[in-house]
Amino acid sequence: MNFPVFKEGATIGVTAPSSGVPSALHDLVKLSCSRLQSRGFDVVCGETVWMQEKAKSAPAQVRANEFNAMMNNDAIDMIIPPWSGELLIEILEYIDFEQLPSKWILGYSDVSALLLAVTLKTGLATAHGTNLVDLRGEYSDETTAMWQVVLSTKTGESVLQHSSPKYQKEWKHAAPSPCIYHLTEPTYWKTVSGAKTNLQGRLLGGCIDIIRHLTGIPFGDVRHFQKHFIHQDPIVWYLENCELSTTDLRRSLVQMKLAGWFEHCSGILLGRSSANRPVEGYTAEDVYQELAEELRLPIVYDIDCGHVPPQMTFINGAYAEIEVDEGKGTVKQVFKP
Template sequence: MLSAAAAAAAAAHAPHALREVPVLGPGAHVAMVSPSGPLNGPHELERAVATAESLGWTVSVGTHALARTGYFAGDDAQRGDDLLTAMQDPRVDGIWCIRGGYGAARLLPRVQQALPDMSPKALIGYSDITALHAAWQRAGLISYHGPTARSPLSGFSRASLVEVVQQRTPVLWRATDASVVRGGTASGRLAGGNLALVASLCGTPWACDFRDAIVVLEDINEATYRIDRMLTQLRLAGAFDGCRGLAIGHFTDCPATIEDGRRTVVALVEELAAALQVPTLLGVPIGHIEEQWTVPLGAWATLDADARMLQLHR
């Protein structure tokens, strides 16, 4: 466990931590939007609203939250209008994305125009919402890689969401089921999200910068050769230059075998950790899983890989 002196020293040397956003305590106004894929029906929206209200939040729902245009929750204009309405409303304290899927990156030019005039607002979601997290990071704001609103919250996920988003107390997490890929301790700001989205942002104004960062990555439904290709792309692009640590989450339903051969996610992460020479954990509770941490991207943290711990500093 980190000593009190070590924790204090790490917290004191956090020059790259981003600006905090409002605490979403009871009574906070949370806007619920669908910036990516469509919902499967009104029951998912009703469950999302009920979950938000159970957290003590006042809820408003985007006009087009139930829209569907192909594999989008409405066309780009509709999804963008809902998101920008939430961003520009001074009464809104936070934005909780109802689901992931695909489509958030298509909204980035409009989001970028609105961010400079936006009062700081919490953003919650994961998977495709990584594109919006990248925009928040570029604007110097912390955002929350956590559950989307439509999914039922397990007790574990709810407790993590509450302690990070509502209570904002210093947190020491133990990833008891994670594997130590490379030992050591490192402090840095948390950055990353869904690997496919992080890779897709290479070469854009919203490309992720992992310098001085503890990198968080997860994914779903990607064969390992595709994961290999995305990690290689990021390495060749210099995205990992200056990275301080890796807190790798779950790669759910990612088959290791294709007709040309077999490679595991473990092998890929071991290769990356060896190349970067940084402390690395694999299998922390982040990603497309029922029990997940809510990770404040942009906040300062210390990764103790040998102890399988991640400490958030406030």
């Protein structure tokens, strides 16, 4: 595994490999850039950031070219897209995976297809966490703010994160918060077993709506990754559901299982979701119970990951030690080569 080096005063490249930002919301990007600059970063925005038409910032080749250029620009130290979108998968065939230098890429949701593909194909660690526009607040909550601490971890070192005290149940755009999120509900991590749970392994994951589409294609070769980059260490999957009904969630998990993604796996973490809509009384908890019984693996759910903020920063390829007890969780990530 190759873990990028985070630099103080880094230059952040902002490109939109999925959706760009419509003109009515350009101020969100500008404010986010200004906040980062006030904290000592330089920020360079690509042209795709300011564009959006037909569910994407630009044609796939244009998006890929800008991403490749920023990755290979020595003056840019890391990449943070403005936010996610719908059609990032279109650019994967145009990414120059063989020439990617060691730089952090940070994001989530649709961007998780890029993150997971990069890590699986190259052994370069990538960061699943906050996007750019959610860094526009006067300050960040303690969970979100850990992105910089996590990315500053050096190879061979470790970093510890704790479950959030509270999470956001709903957006209140009419009453903006100085830290962006309205954290009102007590966080409670749960286990299918109901008991204290410990698990260890290499982290892989993302938004299940998105990364399920990597199964069976060259960008989702988990077996190759296990053999060539992590010395056959077990995998801990972290997954979050953006929009799937419980039946679609079940279909997606079964697809991943049949594709071999859960072979040599030591456990699964599932993020909070507002999309877990029951179908004829079939709930997300039913899905988790069935999966735990089929795989005979510990499953933890309602963790700080995904579209119900705040979320931890998970590093694809890091070795993690996770402990969950009485609703609280800790995630220790070791940047193990």
